[in-house]
Amino acid sequence: MKVLCFGSTSAIAHEFLKLLNPKSSELYLVARNAEKLERDFKDLTTRGFKTFSLVADLSKLELHENWLQRIDSEFGTPDLILIAFGDLGDQSLSSRDFTQASLIITGNYLAPISLLTHYSEKMKASKIGTLVVISSVAGDRGRATNYVYGSAKAGLSEYCSGLRQALLPYDVRVITVKPGFVDTPMTQNFKKGALWARPHQVAKDIAEAVRGNRDVVYTPWFWWGIMFIIKHIPEFLFKKLKF
Amino acid sequence: MSELSPEGLSWGRFPRVSQRQADASPLKPILPLDRLFLPRGMGRSYGDSCLNSRGQLLSTSKLDHLVSFDPETSCLVAEAGVRLAEIIHVFGPKGYFLPVSPGTKWVTLGGAVANDIHGKNHHLAGSFGNHVVELLLLRSNGERLHCSRLQNSELFFATIGGLGLTGLVLEVTIKLKKVSSLWIDQNVTRFRSLDEFYDLSLQKSHHEYTVAWIDCLNPHGRGLFIAGDHSSRTSGPPPVKTRKLRVPFTFPSITLNPFTVRAFNWAYFHRQLKSVKASTVSYDPFFYPLDVIHDWNLIYGSAGFVQYQFVVPPTNEGKKALSKVFQNISESGEGSFLAVLKTFGDIPSEGCLSFSRPGYTLALDFKVKPEVFKLLDRLDDLVFSCGGALYPAKDARMSPQSFRASFPDLQKFLPHIDPKISSDFARRMEIL
Numbered sequence: 001m002k003v004l005c006f007g008s009t010s011a012i013a014h015e016f017l018k019l020l021n022p023k024s025s026e027l028y029l030v031a032r033n034a035e036k037l038e039r040d041f042k043d044l045t046t047r048g049f050k051t052f053s054l055v056a057d058l059s060k061l062e063l064h065e066n067w068l069q070r071i072d073s074e075f076g077t078p079d080l081i082l083i084a085f086g087d088l089g090d091q092s093l094s095s096r097d098f099t100q101a102s103l104i105i106t107g108n109y110l111a112p113i114s115l116l117t118h119y120s121e122k123m124k125a126s127k128i129g130t131l132v133v134i135s136s137v138a139g140d141r142g143r144a145t146n147y148v149y150g151s152a153k154a155g156l157s158e159y160c161s162g163l164r165q166a167l168l169p170y171d172v173r174v175i176t177v178k179p180g181f182v183d184t185p186m187t188q189n190f191k192k193g194a195l196w197a198r199p200h201q202v203a204k205d206i207a208e209a210v211r212g213n214r215d216v217v218y219t220p221w222f223w224w225g226i227m228f229i230i231k232h233i234p235e236f237l238f239k240k241l242k243f
Numbered sequence: 244m245s246e247l248s249p250e251g252l253s254w255g256r257f258p259r260v261s262q263r264q265a266d267a268s269p270l271k272p273i274l275p276l277d278r279l280f281l282p283r284g285m286g287r288s289y290g291d292s293c294l295n296s297r298g299q300l301l302s303t304s305k306l307d308h309l310v311s312f313d314p315e316t317s318c319l320v321a322e323a324g325v326r327l328a329e330i331i332h333v334f335g336p337k338g339y340f341l342p343v344s345p346g347t348k349w350v351t352l353g354g355a356v357a358n359d360i361h362g363k364n365h366h367l368a369g370s371f372g373n374h375v376v377e378l379l380l381l382r383s384n385g386e387r388l389h390c391s392r393l394q395n396s397e398l399f400f401a402t403i404g405g406l407g408l409t410g411l412v413l414e415v416t417i418k419l420k421k422v423s424s425l426w427i428d429q430n431v432t433r434f435r436s437l438d439e440f441y442d443l444s445l446q447k448s449h450h451e452y453t454v455a456w457i458d459c460l461n462p463h464g465r466g467l468f469i470a471g472d473h474s475s476r477t478s479g480p481p482p483v484k485t486r487k488l489r490v491p492f493t494f495p496s497i498t499l500n501p502f503t504v505r506a507f508n509w510a511y512f513h514r515q516l517k518s519v520k521a522s523t524v525s526y527d528p529f530f531y532p533l534d535v536i537h538d539w540n541l542i543y544g545s546a547g548f549v550q551y552q553f554v555v556p557p558t559n560e561g562k563k564a565l566s567k568v569f570q571n572i573s574e575s576g577e578g579s580f581l582a583v584l585k586t587f588g589d590i591p592s593e594g595c596l597s598f599s600r601p602g603y604t605l606a607l608d609f610k611v612k613p614e615v616f617k618l619l620d621r622l623d624d625l626v627f628s629c630g631g632a633l634y635p636a637k638d639a640r641m642s643p644q645s646f647r648a649s650f651p652d653l654q655k656f657l658p659h660i661d662p663k664i665s666s667d668f669a670r671r672m673e674i675l
Contacts, residue, residue, distance in 0.1 A: 035270055039308055046309035046319075047333050188266075 004028045004071065004078035006058060006115060007085025009036040011184035012134065014043075015203035016082060022048030028075045029053040030067070032085075058085055059107045064114050077122050080210065082132045083112050087149075088186055094148040101148050108152035113159055120163060123172040130173045130210060133160050137178045137218065140227045143243065157216075164215060175209050176216045177202075180223040251300070254540050255289040257547030257611045257639055260296035260667065266305050269322070272381055272411055279665035280383075282407045284324060284351030288358065289550040290639030291667035292406050298665045301411065303353050309333070310414060317419045318376055323353030323412040330419075331526070339419040340473070342374035344530050346583075352415040358636040359404030359597040361604075363452035363471070363530070366588030370599045372403035373590060379414035383663035387413070392593075401659035404594030406635060408660045408669055426474035427452070427529040430521040433512070437464040437566055444468075444586040452529075454585050458508040459607060460501075460578040464569045465512060474523050489537040496544030499610055504578035511580075533581075543610050551619055552606040552634040553626045554587060554598065560629035561602055567625050568605065575618045579607035595656035598634045598649075606637065616640060635668060646672045 001024055005013050008029035017027060027049050031037040034055045041053045052074055056067050089104035112133060123129035138146055139153030157176055164174040181187065181196045197220045205219035218224040233241070251262040264283070279298035286293050293300075303324035310320040317339060319330065327341055328348035334340075345360045354360075359372040368374070377391040380402060388410075390399035402409045432447075434440050440455055447453055450470035457466035533539050540548070555561035572578070582605065589601040609615040623645055626633065632649035633641045647653055657674060669675050 039269060042310050043308040046312045046321075048337070 001025045001080060002028070002075060002078040003080045003082065004030070004075060005082045005084060006030045006112075007083065007134075008053075009033055009040050010084045010086075010134075010186070011199035012179065012182060012202050012206070013082055013084035014040055015199045016084075016206050017044060017049075018047065019203055019207045020049070025049060026075075027051045028071060028078065030056050030058070030071070032057045058111045058115075059087070059103065061106065061110060061114055064111075064118075068115075068118050072122075077126050077129070078119075079128070080130045080132065081115075081119055082134070082206075083115060084134045085111070086134065086136070086153075086186070088146070089149055091146045091148060104148050105152045108149060109155045109159075112156055116159070116163060120167060120172065124167065124170045127170050128172065130175065131160075131163070131167075132175045132177060132206060132210065134177045134179065135160065137180050137223050137227050140178070141230050141238070145243075173215075175206075175214065177206055177209070178216065178218050178223065178227075180218070180220065180226070251294075252286070252547075253290055253293050253639075254287045255548050255550060255639060256540060256543070256545075257549060258291055258294070258667070259547065260291075260294055262294065262296055262300055264300040264302055266302045267324075267411060269305055269308065272301075272306070272413065279663055281664060281666045282323075282353060282357070282411045284354035284357075285326065285349055287347060287350045287354065289548075289637045290635075291671065292358075292635050292638070293354075294667040295665055296667055297670070303351060303411075306353075306413065317421060318416055319419055320377075320414055320416045321352055322414055323356075324351050326351055327355065331425075334419055335425050335526075338421055338423075340422045340425070340526070342418060342420045343368055343371045345371075346531065347534055348531050349534060352417065353407070353412045356403055356412055356415055357405060357407040359592055359594045359599070360636070361585075361587070361599040363454045363469075363585065365590075365599055366448055366453065366586055367451060367590075369588070369590035370592045370597060372592060372594050372597060374418050374420075375403060375415060376418055377416040378402055378412055380410040381413050382410040383661050397655075398659055400593055401595050401656050404592070404597040405656065405659070406596065406666065406668065408664050408666065410661045410664070422473040424474050424477055425526045426476055426523050427471040427526055428474045428521070428523050429469060429471035429529060430519060431515060432468045432470075432519045433465070433515065434468055435463060435465045437562070437569070440464065440466065440468065440584065441562070448586070448588075454583060456511065457582045457584045457605075458512055459569060459572045459582040460505055460508055460576075462570055462573040464566075464584075466582075466584065467512065467515070471524075471529055476523065488535055490539055490541040492541065493545050494542045496546055496610065498542055498544060499580070501576045501578055504580045507580045508578065543608070546611040548608050548610050549615065549619070549639050550606060550608050550637040551622065552598075552604060552637040553622070553631050554600060554602045554604040554634075555626060555629050555631040556600075556602045557586075558629070561631065564625045564629040564631065565603055565605065568622055571618065571621055571625070572607070575614070577609055577615055577618055579609055581608050582606065595652040595659075596635070596650050598632060598636070600632065602631070604634075606634075638668070641672075643671070643673045646674075 009031040044051050087107035094100040094104050135157040136153040138150040139157045142150050160174050160176040179202050183196050202219045209217040280301045281295035283300040283302050306322035306324035308322050312319045344362045355371045359370045361370045380388045380390050388395050447470045452471040455466050455468045555564050584605050587599050587602050592599050627648050
């Protein structure tokens with residue numbers, strides 16, 4: 001199985017890749033930070049995976065075409081694609097400064113969609129494949145504390161929903177993953193509580209979804225319940241809540 | 244930085260202290276220089292050698308990547324926070340195993356080095372440090388030092404068994420062992436006295452792994468002698484997955500009392516009616532019988548427990564001391580239900596503070612209470628009267644004098660302590 005991972009140095013992505021079988025999987029890693037990528041590359045190679053890697057800052061949309069050409073020629077059409085990069089950004093900054101806001105929207109929305117456009121066409125042609133997209137529970141309802149990031153993730157989740165319908169006739173699966181709080185480098189400055197999950201746990205849920213037939217995965221599972229309630233709070237009440 | 248409550252304790256949950264912890268980050272394992280720190284892996288040391296209540300802990304949990312593996316030499320390079328379980332998971336299916344394995348796989352490479360741990364094959368393989376080829380050590384002044392028997396060798400020997408005090412180990416190079424399978428052919432023999440144990444130890448020393456469980460409430464020292472070798476069978480179902488049992492909460496202190504311990508020991512001894520029983524088992528129950536019960540340390544109740552592990556030399560004085568230890572324990576009625584007796588071989592450990600040395604080593608658990616400390620003081624006298632030693636990784640109560648008596652090479656070690664590192668154990672031993 002050929003697995004292509006964008007944002008492979010994310011803790012969740014790395015844990016997911018470790019769960020695959022090195023005997024039957026080839027990996028292609030794409031990430032922004034060369035040093036981290038090198039470290040992950042060594043780890044996965046030592047585990048026995050045949051691994052390729054590419055340093056790429058995917059928020060630079062104008063360079064996507066070159067990178068995608070290179071990946072296509074080195075790796076062919078993957079069986080599974082994991083889109084795991086994201087940028088939480090700084091809400092207070094991005095709510096005042098549009099340049100910051102547009103960076104967050106590019107990184108969390110436009111960049112994944114550029115990739116999904118490219119690969120959904122390829123997978124349609126080969127009539128097989130799985131696209132796994134890591135969105136966020138933050139996209140389920142906008143909140144004062146992270147609505148720029150949240151709105152980008154909301155757009156991404158809805159895009160995936162539509163893409164899933166569109167690709168069904170071609171036997172191409174789209175899995176939307178909505179993690180809650182995960183203890184990763186992205187959230188290292190947060191105070192951690194009981195709701196926080198470890199990347200390994202989230203990765204196991206993703207692997208389970210790939211093996212099974214789930215379309216949208218809340219992970220850990222209890223976030224489905226939490227978000228069900230949050231989504232159903234009437235707006236006139238919701239606007240007064242502070243969380 | 245986060246405040247730790249239960250997680251910050253050691254495995255014995257005694258002494259109880261509150262601690263701060265930061266994570267060592269992989270690319271910049273920035274050493275927090277505002278306070279004295281202590282590298283920390285899984286916190287599986289029993290006493291206070293993994294505590295630093297007056298400084299802070301520097302967790303290696305994020306240093307969890309493999310670096311390289313050379314099948315020609317079987318040498319694995321991995322970051323210090325990689326757990327032994329992970330090494331078995333990755334390399335077991337390829338026909339390799341840990342050269343030395345302790346009684347739990349939930350320890351890190353760094354912890355295995357820092358305590359120069361031993362296992363059931365000590366009589367043939369020595370301790371963990373004997374299989375370490377190289378260490379990459381980060382000192383608090385920013386120096387990254389490659390340490391081996393040829394390069395920075397004094398620091399290498401200080402770091403093996405060095406209780407984390409010589410710097411932050413970033414990477415460990417270790418030579419794995421090729422094995423025929425992950426199945427173990429084991430045979431279990433009952434013995435009814437220490438003399439029988441000594442005989443069995445000799446007779447069975449050709450087996451790769453040997454260990455004994457012993458009923459220390461029985462004054463003669465009856466028990467089960469377990470010997471095993473990697474099986475030659477290559478087919479069969481893969482080793483069973485660890486069942487997930489978990490001790491859900493701290494048990495009431497009354498759970499373990501002389502009656503329940505006596506009943507457990509009786510049942511354990513009599514679980515096999517034949518005097519010898521042979522079987523083939525997976526590596527997991529053979530090496531890590533307690534790993535199936537997560538948080539088993541909670542059964543000792545809120546006061547926690549102390550473990551007492553010592554070694555006595557293989558001389559007549561040593562054997563006499565061991566007999567007296569059993570008499571003392573059995574008279575006191577302070578039974579331990581996990582008493583493990585093992586013969587150490589004569590492969591010299593290399594670390595300045597390595598514990599394992601030729602002789603007999605016994606490990607005992609006791610629930611924390613005042614009478615136990617009095618008993619252990621009496622046992623100390625017996626252990627040191629014959630030139631024995633105590634194991635720092637298990638200790639929460641030895642005296643600085645006992646520590647000095649246990650480690651004659653202490654003076655060679657002291658100059659290598661990193662000035663920004665401390666631990667509660669080191670403070671208690673007055674070596675900082």
